[in-house]
Amino acid sequence: MIYKNLDQANEAVIAKITDAQPFLIDVVPAKTVIKELEGRVLLHAGPPIRWEDMTEPMQGSCYGASIFEGWASTKEEAEKLLSEGSITFIPCHDVDAVGPMGGITSGNMPVLVVENREHGNRAYCTLNEGIGKVLRFGAYGDEVVNRLHWIKDVLGPSLSKALGKMHEGMNLGVIVSKAITMGDEFHQRNIAASALFMKDIMPYLLEAEIPHKDLRQVSKFLADTDQFFLNIAMAYCKSVMDAAKSIGEGTIVTAMTRNGNEFAIKVSGLGDRWFTAPVNMPKGLFFTGYTQEDANLDMGDSAITETFGVGGMAMIAAPGVTRFVGADGMGAAMEISDEMEEISVGHNQNLAIPTWDFKGALVGIDVRKVVETGITPLINTGIAHREAGVGQIGAGTVRAPYDCFAKALEGLVEKYASEEDN
Amino acid sequence: MIYKNLDQANEAVIAKITDAQPFLIDVVPAKTVIKELEGRVLLHAGPPIRWEDMTEPMQGSCYGASIFEGWASTKEEAEKLLSEGSITFIPCHDVDAVGPMGGITSGNMPVLVVENREHGNRAYCTLNEGIGKVLRFGAYGDEVVNRLHWIKDVLGPSLSKALGKMHEGMNLGVIVSKAITMGDEFHQRNIAASALFMKDIMPYLLEAEIPHKDLRQVSKFLADTDQFFLNIAMAYCKSVMDAAKSIGEGTIVTAMTRNGNEFAIKVSGLGDRWFTAPVNMPKGLFFTGYTQEDANLDMGDSAITETFGVGGMAMIAAPGVTRFVGADGMGAAMEISDEMEEISVGHNQNLAIPTWDFKGALVGIDVRKVVETGITPLINTGIAHREAGVGQIGAGTVRAPYDCFAKALEGLVEKYASEEDN
Numbered sequence: 092m093i094y095k096n097l098d099q100a101n102e103a104v105i106a107k108i109t110d111a112q113p114f115l116i117d118v119v120p121a122k123t124v125i126k127e128l129e130g131r132v133l134l135h136a137g138p139p140i141r142w143e144d145m146t147e148p149m150q151g152s153c154y155g156a157s158i159f160e161g162w163a164s165t166k167e168e169a170e171k172l173l174s175e176g177s178i179t180f181i182p183c184h185d186v187d188a189v190g191p192m193g194g195i196t197s198g199n200m201p202v203l204v205v206e207n208r209e210h211g212n213r214a215y216c217t218l219n220e221g222i223g224k225v226l227r228f229g230a231y232g233d234e235v236v237n238r239l240h241w242i243k244d245v246l247g248p249s250l251s252k253a254l255g256k257m258h259e260g261m262n263l264g265v266i267v268s269k270a271i272t273m274g275d276e277f278h279q280r281n282i283a284a285s286a287l288f289m290k291d292i293m294p295y296l297l298e299a300e301i302p303h304k305d306l307r308q309v310s311k312f313l314a315d316t317d318q319f320f321l322n323i324a325m326a327y328c329k330s331v332m333d334a335a336k337s338i339g340e341g342t343i344v345t346a347m348t349r350n351g352n353e354f355a356i357k358v359s360g361l362g363d364r365w366f367t368a369p370v371n372m373p374k375g376l377f378f379t380g381y382t383q384e385d386a387n388l389d390m391g392d393s394a395i396t397e398t399f400g401v402g403g404m405a406m407i408a409a410p411g412v413t414r415f416v417g418a419d420g421m422g423a424a425m426e427i428s429d430e431m432e433e434i435s436v437g438h439n440q441n442l443a444i445p446t447w448d449f450k451g452a453l454v455g456i457d458v459r460k461v462v463e464t465g466i467t468p469l470i471n472t473g474i475a476h477r478e479a480g481v482g483q484i485g486a487g488t489v490r491a492p493y494d495c496f497a498k499a500l501e502g503l504v505e506k507y508a509s510e511e512d513n
Numbered sequence: 514m515i516y517k518n519l520d521q522a523n524e525a526v527i528a529k530i531t532d533a534q535p536f537l538i539d540v541v542p543a544k545t546v547i548k549e550l551e552g553r554v555l556l557h558a559g560p561p562i563r564w565e566d567m568t569e570p571m572q573g574s575c576y577g578a579s580i581f582e583g584w585a586s587t588k589e590e591a592e593k594l595l596s597e598g599s600i601t602f603i604p605c606h607d608v609d610a611v612g613p614m615g616g617i618t619s620g621n622m623p624v625l626v627v628e629n630r631e632h633g634n635r636a637y638c639t640l641n642e643g644i645g646k647v648l649r650f651g652a653y654g655d656e657v658v659n660r661l662h663w664i665k666d667v668l669g670p671s672l673s674k675a676l677g678k679m680h681e682g683m684n685l686g687v688i689v690s691k692a693i694t695m696g697d698e699f700h701q702r703n704i705a706a707s708a709l710f711m712k713d714i715m716p717y718l719l720e721a722e723i724p725h726k727d728l729r730q731v732s733k734f735l736a737d738t739d740q741f742f743l744n745i746a747m748a749y750c751k752s753v754m755d756a757a758k759s760i761g762e763g764t765i766v767t768a769m770t771r772n773g774n775e776f777a778i779k780v781s782g783l784g785d786r787w788f789t790a791p792v793n794m795p796k797g798l799f800f801t802g803y804t805q806e807d808a809n810l811d812m813g814d815s816a817i818t819e820t821f822g823v824g825g826m827a828m829i830a831a832p833g834v835t836r837f838v839g840a841d842g843m844g845a846a847m848e849i850s851d852e853m854e855e856i857s858v859g860h861n862q863n864l865a866i867p868t869w870d871f872k873g874a875l876v877g878i879d880v881r882k883v884v885e886t887g888i889t890p891l892i893n894t895g896i897a898h899r900e901a902g903v904g905q906i907g908a909g910t911v912r913a914p915y916d917c918f919a920k921a922l923e924g925l926v927e928k929y930a931s932e933e934d935n
Contacts, residue, residue, distance in 0.1 A: 272833040273695040273705050274867065283695050286708035293715055294733040297725070311716040410867035411694040420870040445696065445832035446868055448842040 375487015
């Protein structure tokens with residue numbers, strides 16, 4: 092390799108992360124930027140998975156997407172198509188995309204386009220659907236599908252026009268560095284970033300040629316959607332971590348994701364190879380009427396936020412979230428961040444955390460450190476009902492399983508041992 | 514008195530504070546709600562003061578207000594009117610109002626109308642003028658006066674229309690309790706509350722009949738003005754502390770304010786009597802090109818925020834602000850809040866502070882405790898240039914002078930001693 096040693100390779104990976112310049116530049120139908128979405132194709136969260144292996148909420152999302160696309164008009168029709176194999180599945184991660192929870196993305200869904208100006212790459216993510224019944228948690232009724240149509244017809248095009256009025260798109264680093272001082276960790280809590288996003292985009296929405304009725308609906312939706320920024324944060328982190336991956340060397344985790352079945356990671360020295368292990372069950376707080384018994388296994392590409400160094404890796408930034416995810420206030424949040432520090436290479440001073448005495452957010456989960464210490468990344472996550480159609484029932488935390496890090500380390504040993512041989 | 518003892522009286526005062534229900538209900542020209550503003554009258558911050566005793570930045574604000582009102586067309590004309598005594602001065606606090614820095618308020622300036630639904634009283638404050646040259650810091654040039662006209666003609670009426678579309682006004686308690694979990698202390702830092710305010714009002718601005726051009730300007734102004742909520746917070750706190758004052762007994766501070774010359778407090782047991790002492794010089798960080806030498810003495814009604822229990826009294830909620838005001842991160846912020854706890858009666862659980870392990874903001878500065886411990890309230894404050902016309906040159910902290918608390922305690926001793934005699 093061109094680096095003197097693994098630490099030097101990791102430094103290059105870290106530089107790609109801390110130097111990144113992600114801008115939100117547009118919102119467009121997914122199929123216009125992801126050519127793989129031609130025909131009957133769905134993207135999903137996590138590493139590759141077959142229809143029959145998907146947990147129910149991910150299957151529920153597939154029903155909803157099939158109805159939204161007009162491939163089926165009922166759940167039963169959709170189920171037939173899906174189980175007879177007439178719909179192709181591709182992981183979001185394989186096509187520069189990420190998706191929350193089920194991650195189910197179809198061609199006509201609008202996606203956020205985030206461009207990392209430092210590296211020149213782009214990443215995509217669907218728009219946050221707001222509160223109530225939502226596709227990403229496995230709901231697929233009329234409410235869900237109608238809202239997807241509104242997002243396609245009104246929200247997406249309006250945001251696209253507003254972003255078009257911005258000189259060079261929206262500099263997401265500015266929002267992220269502000270919001271981390273405002274109690275957001277960008278996975279379970281995005282209230283500050285969402286409000287800042289709305290604040291920043293409103294003048295441009297008003298400058299663009301958008302019907303007044305649409306403006307009213309869009310402003311109401313943005314005002315009501317405290318997690319709106321989550322999907323932007325995901326595309327942001329994906330654009331950064333794909334740039335980091337391009338270094339092609341080192342022991343830094345460049346992706347973490349789950350498909351409800353397997354947890355999977357990628358490592359900087361091993362390109363696009365997935366290292367998997369069975370996912371864990373998230374623990375946390377449940378909405379009234381639901382218990383741990385109802386919870387689905389962990390899923391979603393949203394752990395890209397932890398891969399980048401926020402979410403559960405930045406718990407200390409979000410003391411307000413610690414109770415919601417089952418931790419106990421400042422002390423517990425500090426303990427988690429101190430623990431996560433042990434498996435990280437450094438701090439990202441672009442993201443100074445006041446509650447951590449202005450130390451930067453963590454950066455660079457080192458596979459070697461995870462295996463050495465036995466400490467696995469902590470992920471803040473939403474919890475879906477195990478049955479299709481119900482939706483979100485709570486939120487909590489989940490640990491990445493140790494085994495995928497152990498397997499990745501074996502892969503790294505093989506690679507670098509054989510390089511030494513040559 | 515009707516209470517068994519001072520502690521019980523103080524409990525009644527505290528209940529008025531914690532039970533308060535302030536709603537922002539309208540924005541109207543000051544003269545329509547403050548009848549004292551008929552003719553050539555200006556309100557000012559702090560206890561009563563004569564023109565010749567005002568420091569230069571407050572005088573600068575008077576020039577600007579006189580030009581804005583059309584009483585004068587130049588600084589020189591304004592100066593003549595002011596120095597010959599043709600303009601009457603009234604403290605904001607005397608007419609249910611508060612004003613930041615100079616606090617200069619004239620009849621045609623729009624004011625926020627905050628109604629405390631629990632007690633039925635109202636409080637008023639001018640709108641935040643945004644960034645750059647502003648009247649409150651003593652600037653009075655064309656830029657300042659033109660913006661005051663825009664605030665009068667566009668911003669005020671637009672907000673009024675939007676608030677009119679809300680069912681019962683804007684529940685400020687909701688914004689304040691959210692924003693204190695987002696790093697705001699509502700004096701030096703209002704970025705979260707301002708963003709939440711904009712998020713909440715935008716859908717109503719779009720629902721109201723407001724020309725599109727005005728909507729664009731208003732949304733741009735709100736998006737650019739991170740301290741917009743400060744003035745709302747001030748009216749909020751004033752409406753609460755005036756209700757607390759109505760108890761008429763006890764040893765709780767119900768107002769703290771400064772006129773650039775004197776620092777003054779009111780105490781729950783002694784109604785509207787001011788207890789004064791010379792103000793201190795604020796210390797902090799200065800904008801490039803300015804130093805402590807350029808600083809004006811402390812001024813403004815904004816210390817009503819500390820009286821209520823936020824601002825410097827809630828430093829731990831805003832670790833992001835500690836560096837800006839000269840303190841040193843979490844440790845220093847915690848020390849300040851722990852110190853302020855010693856002079857306060859309790860905690861306000863409506864304002865749970867995550868960074869303080871969800872302890873509520875402090876409530877009820879007890880004059881007895883201040884005198885006993887020698888600890889005086891710490892106030893976060895903007896710093897004006899000592900010369901009229903320059904404006905803000907920094908921000909920092911300042912201590913309330915001990916003497917006004919000592920004098921107030923003497924007043925309380927006299928009152929309650931004579932009551933015992935009867």
